[in-house]
Amino acid sequence: MKNSKDFDVIVVGAGNAALCSAISAHNEGAKVLILEKAPRERRSGNCCFAGGGMAFWHKGLPEIVELLPQLTKDEIDCMIVPENTADGWYNKIMEVTEERADPNLAEVLVSQSNPTVRWLREQGLEFEPHIIGSTVREGNKLRWKPQHTVINAKGGGKGLSDSLFAIADGKGIETRYLTKAVQILCNSGGRVHGVKVKDKEGFRDITSKAVVLACGGFESNREWRARYLGPGWDLVRPRGTCFNTGDGLRMALEIGAQPAGHWSGRHATAIDYWQSRVPEGQDVGGIDDKRDMYHLCIQVNTNGQRFVDEGADFKTFIYAKYGAYLLEQPLGMAWQIFDAKVAPLLTEGYPNGTPITADTIQELAEKISVPALPRTIAEFNASVKENVPLNFAIRDGRGTVGITPPKSNWAQKIDTPPFLAYGVGCGISYTFGGLKINTQAQVIDGEGEVIPGLYTTGEMLGGIWYKTYTGGGGIALGAVFGRIAGANAAGE
Numbered sequence: 193m194k195n196s197k198d199f200d201v202i203v204v205g206a207g208n209a210a211l212c213s214a215i216s217a218h219n220e221g222a223k224v225l226i227l228e229k230a231p232r233e234r235r236s237g238n239c240c241f242a243g244g245g246m247a248f249w250h251k252g253l254p255e256i257v258e259l260l261p262q263l264t265k266d267e268i269d270c271m272i273v274p275e276n277t278a279d280g281w282y283n284k285i286m287e288v289t290e291e292r293a294d295p296n297l298a299e300v301l302v303s304q305s306n307p308t309v310r311w312l313r314e315q316g317l318e319f320e321p322h323i324i325g326s327t328v329r330e331g332n333k334l335r336w337k338p339q340h341t342v343i344n345a346k347g348g349g350k351g352l353s354d355s356l357f358a359i360a361d362g363k364g365i366e367t368r369y370l371t372k373a374v375q376i377l378c379n380s381g382g383r384v385h386g387v388k389v390k391d392k393e394g395f396r397d398i399t400s401k402a403v404v405l406a407c408g409g410f411e412s413n414r415e416w417r418a419r420y421l422g423p424g425w426d427l428v429r430p431r432g433t434c435f436n437t438g439d440g441l442r443m444a445l446e447i448g449a450q451p452a453g454h455w456s457g458r459h460a461t462a463i464d465y466w467q468s469r470v471p472e473g474q475d476v477g478g479i480d481d482k483r484d485m486y487h488l489c490i491q492v493n494t495n496g497q498r499f500v501d502e503g504a505d506f507k508t509f510i511y512a513k514y515g516a517y518l519l520e521q522p523l524g525m526a527w528q529i530f531d532a533k534v535a536p537l538l539t540e541g542y543p544n545g546t547p548i549t550a551d552t553i554q555e556l557a558e559k560i561s562v563p564a565l566p567r568t569i570a571e572f573n574a575s576v577k578e579n580v581p582l583n584f585a586i587r588d589g590r591g592t593v594g595i596t597p598p599k600s601n602w603a604q605k606i607d608t609p610p611f612l613a614y615g616v617g618c619g620i621s622y623t624f625g626g627l628k629i630n631t632q633a634q635v636i637d638g639e640g641e642v643i644p645g646l647y648t649t650g651e652m653l654g655g656i657w658y659k660t661y662t663g664g665g666g667i668a669l670g671a672v673f674g675r676i677a678g679a680n681a682a683g684e
């Protein structure tokens with residue numbers, strides 16, 4: 193084993209945020225050690241479960257083409273990609289977080305997103321077009337919806353992890369698996385100088401000049417979910433890794449770090465109901481179980497009542513908060529009702545599911561034991577503003593009149609058999625409560641001072657996401673602040 197005093201930077205965690213930190217620190221000349229609690233075959237946390245879409249500001253198609261050199265001319269000719277301005281994304285973050293996002297951190301996230309994507313490309317990461325969920329067909333072309341994710345890490349979240357590991361391994365960065373950080377080591381002056389870990393041989397101290405905490409939130413800690421997210425959240429199924437149990441948050445709070453952000457907030461969406469009941473600890477399908485095409489359906493609870501505006505905004509800006517509404521329903525479930533008109537548009541996780549189908553609404557109601565369904569659908573159908581043209585590429589204003597809650601956009605009568613019902617429950621992706629940092633990714637203590645030698649990024653960073661997030665923002669956040677944290681930690 194190496195002399196542990198030789199490490200300049202210890203990175204705790206091995207997901208997207210950690211790997212970006214490690215690569216960045218190494219590039220600045222630091223000797224870096226990555227600590228991963230999981231075994232090698234389950235490494236990389238939620239990164240591996242993610243779709244891999246990454247948000248960033250860009251100037252539209254010409255810039256996207258630069259990042260996707262593999263595209264053929266025919267493929268490029270089929271793409272319509274509107275620009276995504278930095279101001280536009282910043283304003284959207286402020287809108288969805290109800291103006292609570294830390295403006296300084298949000299500004300860094302947005303402004304650095306484009307240079308960080310380019311940096312990742314320079315490191316060797318390859319991207320592919322992010323099509324499903326982001327595009328609508330326009331003749332023989334694909335149009336990207338405004339402010340939607342345009343690029344994906346090649347191979348999705350798993351591809352992102354594999355590629356970042358290949359880059360880190362290629363640089364000779366050491367990773368220790370089955371090695372859990374349990375405590376942050378500080379000297380008498382309060383400077384962080386390493387971590388205590390637990391591995392198969394027991395507890396040991398590993399020292400370093402700086403530590404980057406990138407070991408995720410507490411979504412997989414049943415007790416903390418109940419404690420911070422509230423009653424009932426202990427029963428909710430994590431959609432991703434079971435290793436993110438809040439260890440880094442606990443360790444940092446123990447040495448006086450300041451909590452920041454939305455500690456009762458979380459990214460949670462509709463997933464297959466039966467998968468939402470699988471006992472914790474077993475792997476579920478990640479994005480394969482996702483059921484979030486709200487704009488194409490109505491959702492009813494077991495009493496047959498609608499309870500949310502399924503067309504409030506593009507799903508990329510609402511899906512991460514819509515899981516919580518399911519938890520409030522009887523049995524914590526709902527049925528998403530579609531008709532044959534929209535069935536061909538069901539992508540992402542839906543093709544993996546088996547809907548209950550029927551030729552009449554009455555028959556469907558009987559099959560799913562929701563007697564009030566025909567009345568709810570009749571009221572919904574009567575309320576649709578059919579004189580407004582349907583257009584999935586914009587918030588089309590084709591809503592409902594006179595029903596509560598409304599469906600504000602993309603409302604269509606449910607009138608074409610066969611009818612489909614998908615049972616959905618809540619799945620939690622990650623938590624929003626984190627640590628206070630400055631724009632250099634340094635962790636701040638309860639008195640507003642920097643904790644020397646301590647940095648954080650990714651899910652552990654508090655202060656940007658409140659209520660919900662903007663699609664592709666999780667990976668962007670980890671990469672942007674990971675790059676910053678790694679470079680600054682190396683400077684220690």
Ligand SMILES: Cc1cc2nc3c(=O)[nH]c(=O)nc-3n(C[C@H](O)[C@H](O)[C@H](O)COP(=O)(O)OP(=O)(O)OC[C@H]3O[C@@H](n4cnc5c(N)ncnc54)[C@H](O)[C@@H]3O)c2cc1C
Pocket residue numbers: 204205206207208209210227228229230235236237238239240241242243244245246247371372373374406407408409431432433435436437439440478479620621622649650651652663664665666667668670
């Ligand atoms: C199903 C799903 C789909 C998603 N899709 C997208 C998407 O398409 N785009 C997007 O932007 N975001 C997406 N997200 C969110 C995204 O995955 C996360 O925001 C991102 O992975 C967080 O990165 P991270 O590095 O902070 O955490 P993680 O990737 O979860 O990594 C945390 C790491 O810390 C390790 N660890 C935990 N505790 C310790 C410890 N004590 N010691 C050592 N190591 C420890 C874990 O094993 C893991 O390696 C998705 C999430 C899920 C669950």
